[in-house]
Amino acid sequence: MPVYALNWFVPVKTECEPGETAQFLVGSKEENVNVMYEIRVHDSLLSRQWLKLNNNQVKIDIPVREEYRGNFVVNFVFVKHNQAFQNSQVVKVPFTNKKLDIVFETFRNKLIPGGKEEWKIRVKKCFGKRC
16 A cells, blocks of 8 residues: 555546446555445446455456446445445546537628528537547
8 A cells, every 4th residue: 555544545547438447446554344346327236346455455447338338436335443435436438429520501692792691500420439
């Protein structure tokens, strides 16, 4: 452990695309700390696991899947010396696969003095990171 702390939590990577990995560092200076961590997606519990800390830190890697788009939450909870500790973090997984390409077009007839300008909005579908 780099510092003397009963509860140590560092979010390393909290903005991901599907296929990438969200990362967290969790640690404690105490012995025999049982930490429950859970992943919640769209208000439902996806997984719950236990990890044991003994005066160390652990790097948690969570692979981000396609169904995690729209963000998910990771909770780390433990009790030590009659004290409850909780660390929560939202991991952002944006809908980059549903971007729209919006183009504004304008037209003014130059043959008619004082003619009104026409505006058009053209929407194209755009998939992937680039449009």
